[in-house]
Amino acid sequence: MITDIAAWLLDPSNWTGDEGVLRQAWLHLLYCLFAVCAAALFAVPLGLYIGHTGRGSVFVVGFSNAMRALPTLGLVTGLAVLFRGSVALAALVVLAFPAVLSGTYAGVRAVPSQAVDAAKGMGMTSKQRLWQVELPNALTLLMGGVRNAMLQVMATTAVAAYVGLGGLGQLLIEGQTIGRYDQMASAAILIALLAVLVDLALAGLTWLLVPRGVTLTAANTGARPRGRRKQR
Amino acid sequence: MIEFRSVRKQYDDGTVAVQELSLTVPVGTITVLVGPSGCGKTTLLRMVNRMIEPSSGTVLVDGDDVRDSDPAGLRRGIGYVIQQAGLFPHRTVRDNVATVPRLFGHSRRDARRRAEGLLERVGLPAELRKRYPVQLSGGQQQRVGVARALAADPPVLLMDEPFSAVDPVVREGLQDELLRLQGELGKTVLFVTHDIDEAVKLGENVAVLRQGGYLAQYAPPEQLLAEPADDFVTSFVGRDRGYRRLSFVDSDGLVPGPVDTVRIGDTSADVPSQAEWVLVLDPHDRPRGWLPPGAPIHGQLTEDQLIAGGSLHTSGAPLRGALDAALSAPSGLGVVVDEDGVHLGVVTARQVLDILESRRHPAVTEGAVQ
Ligand SMILES: Nc1ncnc2c1ncn2[C@@H]1O[C@H](COP(=O)(O)OP(=O)(O)OP(=O)(O)O)[C@@H](O)[C@H]1O
Ligand SMILES: [Mg+2]
Numbered sequence: 207m208i209t210d211i212a213a214w215l216l217d218p219s220n221w222t223g224d225e226g227v228l229r230q231a232w233l234h235l236l237y238c239l240f241a242v243c244a245a246a247l248f249a250v251p252l253g254l255y256i257g258h259t260g261r262g263s264v265f266v267v268g269f270s271n272a273m274r275a276l277p278t279l280g281l282v283t284g285l286a287v288l289f290r291g292s293v294a295l296a297a298l299v300v301l302a303f304p305a306v307l308s309g310t311y312a313g314v315r316a317v318p319s320q321a322v323d324a325a326k327g328m329g330m331t332s333k334q335r336l337w338q339v340e341l342p343n344a345l346t347l348l349m350g351g352v353r354n355a356m357l358q359v360m361a362t363t364a365v366a367a368y369v370g371l372g373g374l375g376q377l378l379i380e381g382q383t384i385g386r387y388d389q390m391a392s393a394a395i396l397i398a399l400l401a402v403l404v405d406l407a408l409a410g411l412t413w414l415l416v417p418r419g420v421t422l423t424a425a426n427t428g429a430r431p432r433g434r435r436k437q438r
Numbered sequence: 439m440i441e442f443r444s445v446r447k448q449y450d451d452g453t454v455a456v457q458e459l460s461l462t463v464p465v466g467t468i469t470v471l472v473g474p475s476g477c478g479k480t481t482l483l484r485m486v487n488r489m490i491e492p493s494s495g496t497v498l499v500d501g502d503d504v505r506d507s508d509p510a511g512l513r514r515g516i517g518y519v520i521q522q523a524g525l526f527p528h529r530t531v532r533d534n535v536a537t538v539p540r541l542f543g544h545s546r547r548d549a550r551r552r553a554e555g556l557l558e559r560v561g562l563p564a565e566l567r568k569r570y571p572v573q574l575s576g577g578q579q580q581r582v583g584v585a586r587a588l589a590a591d592p593p594v595l596l597m598d599e600p601f602s603a604v605d606p607v608v609r610e611g612l613q614d615e616l617l618r619l620q621g622e623l624g625k626t627v628l629f630v631t632h633d634i635d636e637a638v639k640l641g642e643n644v645a646v647l648r649q650g651g652y653l654a655q656y657a658p659p660e661q662l663l664a665e666p667a668d669d670f671v672t673s674f675v676g677r678d679r680g681y682r683r684l685s686f687v688d689s690d691g692l693v694p695g696p697v698d699t700v701r702i703g704d705t706s707a708d709v710p711s712q713a714e715w716v717l718v719l720d721p722h723d724r725p726r727g728w729l730p731p732g733a734p735i736h737g738q739l740t741e742d743q744l745i746a747g748g749s750l751h752t753s754g755a756p757l758r759g760a761l762d763a764a765l766s767a768p769s770g771l772g773v774v775v776d777e778d779g780v781h782l783g784v785v786t787a788r789q790v791l792d793i794l795e796s797r798r799h800p801a802v803t804e805g806a807v808q
Pocket of ligand 2: 479480481598
């Protein structure tokens, strides 16, 4: 079995061509990036707004709980089958949305209240406070939300193949149809591997984005999610 | 000048934090708000920069109703040190301080230069400038907080328990530094603390607040200690107030007496009779410690043969220092020094008490003069 999988993976003809691993992996990656970026485009501003003003925080909690209760795979498949084609990508966007939203929201709420108070007290406007204090300090949790979203989307994008969009899921479905279990297993491994690589890349991006002082603070306070300095 | 005119604050849940309170903070002085936890000090302080709006009454800064200015602009012109410093974790020490000049539109370079000057002024070592707040001790953070509040050179400074999170020794250092800075800068400072010692040390005027936001007494510290307005102030001012009051009693008429002295490095031949305690000086005549009566000296006198001295009384400083010097010295003789730390003579506790006694009967003294 393992040798079968290895043989499949090592066969160059499986990698190239229109239906090959490289192209499918590329599509897979594109869909995921698109879905998470599109979700972030809406979820980050919304999360920042709700975190900053405190208005609508009930919505965030309720919304993400509701999303957690939904059978996401079923939802995505349903949407994909219903709408077919590239509209199915919208389902992936919906899937990525709550993780990014709640990560952003939690990030803003976890900014040390004293820093926010000091920012206000020194005469920062509401906007300056958001951009100069809340956002930089929220980045760790915000990026955590993005990574969560990406993992979920990565796993679910296999469904995109059902509606003819391709991606690594294509290899999976194909393998099932023609009874090639080595191909199915290989596809599953590749999906997992791609997810790990992308997560690593995002970890690197997080490291680049999060200001050093914030990282140090988190390390020093035992990465408590509330992020407040220890008293003394 | 900061003026509270019958301000009152009732929070949405019905808590009355400040009760119809009027108070004037004179220009160029430190005024301290002191009182037990929850008595409304922070609430009162934050009304000045509109972090909290009073339910009724008016707050004036330099004669202008604060409600007439837009909050952000008003706050930029008022320095504010919040409890526990509240530094920005994501910015270096220098950039924390540079934040306010940046808000005023200065270039990054100018803002940083100004920040460096201020950090030096509050006594933060230059090598700490590029650190992040989490890499500083509590006391260092407090200094940065003060530097940041001073960054726009505001005429008015609000400080909310700025030194409460540090140990007593560091706190004392920070207090001295604040007094020194205030001597240079002459800001109008409103300072909140729940520590009566700190209030008495720093304040030119002290407002004692009582639970529920009542002003119990507003007076210069010496008056507060001498004539507490009521039982609450009496108990709040505490047990040692007689002793503390000596901080405000000048030491005029206290004449240091002579004492036998030797220098470090002298041999037993140089030492006088040794029937009494002998004060040991360094080559610059600064006191180093004491030799007990009859103590043997082997060879040259070195530091480790000495008994540590007590506190020193600087000539002209208040009587509290003189009494403490006498009480803390192993010989019972308080060492008096000049501004440079050079030995002038010694005083006994008896002398201090005699001065106090003689001032208590001024009629007798005056009679003697006439
Ligand atoms: N936002 C708020 N809502 C309701 N009550 C409040 C609020 N802020 C403060 N209080 C109450 O108002 C009173 C005064 O609070 P304040 O913070 O001014 O006290 P404080 O003198 O600064 O105390 P501490 O020394 O503990 O800092 C307290 O009883 C407090 O519980
Ligand atoms: Mg307070």
